[in-house]
Amino acid sequence: MSQAKLNVVVLEVTRNALDLIYAACRQCYSEEFAGSIMRAAVDGSKKSLFVRKIVASGHDSPLEHAKFTFAVEGVSRALTHQLVRHRLASYSQQSQRYVKEDSFDYVVPPAIENDRVLKQEFVSVMGAIQQSYNRLREAIRASGVSAEKANEDARFVLPQAAETKVVVTMNCRELLHFFRLRCCSRAQWEIKALADRMLELCRRELPEVFSAAGAKCRGLGYCPEGEKFTCGKYPLRK
Numbered sequence: 001m002s003q004a005k006l007n008v009v010v011l012e013v014t015r016n017a018l019d020l021i022y023a024a025c026r027q028c029y030s031e032e033f034a035g036s037i038m039r040a041a042v043d044g045s046k047k048s049l050f051v052r053k054i055v056a057s058g059h060d061s062p063l064e065h066a067k068f069t070f071a072v073e074g075v076s077r078a079l080t081h082q083l084v085r086h087r088l089a090s091y092s093q094q095s096q097r098y099v100k101e102d103s104f105d106y107v108v109p110p111a112i113e114n115d116r117v118l119k120q121e122f123v124s125v126m127g128a129i130q131q132s133y134n135r136l137r138e139a140i141r142a143s144g145v146s147a148e149k150a151n152e153d154a155r156f157v158l159p160q161a162a163e164t165k166v167v168v169t170m171n172c173r174e175l176l177h178f179f180r181l182r183c184c185s186r187a188q189w190e191i192k193a194l195a196d197r198m199l200e201l202c203r204r205e206l207p208e209v210f211s212a213a214g215a216k217c218r219g220l221g222y223c224p225e226g227e228k229f230t231c232g233k234y235p236l237r238k
């Protein structure tokens with residue numbers, strides 16, 4: 001019931017992602033056909049270096065051809081509400097219509113988790129919401145409507161803390177953008193934890209693209225957030 005439950009699994013990465021990005025990049029500068037470049041025996045370290053240079057140069061469009069699909073669980077609906085604001089991605093989220101929430105789990109923010117009194121209040125409210133949800137759902141069901149319809153209306157009392165599961169697919173260009181925004185210390189703690197974990201997994205799979213990725217300050221060399229919001233890791237823009 002806390003952020004410790006965050007679980008992120010890579011379901012799939014584009015097959016031969018480095019070869020694909022390399023072929024797409026080379027297509028821009030070569031008389032050759034990408035169909036041949038993709039199949040040509042090119043030294044792996046040459047490909048790596050080429051792709052690293054392209055990424056550093058900001059020539060991002062070839063990165064759109066390779067994508068990652070993640071399964072995410074142990075996160076709140078507050079998190080997924082922010083996540084789905086990233087429009088250049090695909091999502092499949094556990095439904096509160098088709099899956100009843102008669103024993104819903106929830107995420108507890110660290111500031112509440114670490115304070116005995118606040119935690120007590122939080123847990124007690126979650127319990128009350130659960131009871132209310134169950135009562136409403138049963139009463140709506142008793143009026144003769146389907147389980148799906150009852151879930152659909154009873155869920156209106158569920159909290160943003162309610163846990164959810166989501167599958168998300170982003171291409172590498174969008175991932176770099178997502179990390180620039182969400183690995184920043186200004187991002188909300190839960191989505192930052194998710195972004196940090198996704199970045200770790202991306203680095204493992206495709207270091208040529210992701211080794212230098214992260215919050216926008218990493219690429220810029222300064223913090224654009226201003227005096228009020230900066231974490232102080234990088235100097236402010238002059």
Ligand SMILES: Cc1cc2nc3c(=O)[nH]c(=O)nc-3n(C[C@H](O)[C@H](O)[C@H](O)COP(=O)(O)OP(=O)(O)OC[C@H]3O[C@@H](n4cnc5c(N)ncnc54)[C@H](O)[C@@H]3O)c2cc1C
Nearest residue numbers: 082084085086087088089174177178181182184186187188
């Ligand atoms: C610290 C922080 C605080 C935030 N606070 C708030 C808040 O208070 N309220 C709020 O509503 N949101 C807030 N957001 C969400 C934010 O405004 C964006 O909706 C979210 O981060 C998704 O970013 P994006 O639009 O760049 O991403 P994506 O949707 O993934 O888009 C990627 C990029 O594609 C381009 N693009 C996509 N769609 C369009 C389009 N229709 N037109 C032109 N260009 C497009 C843009 O260049 C965009 O940056 C916050 C985000 C952060 C990181």
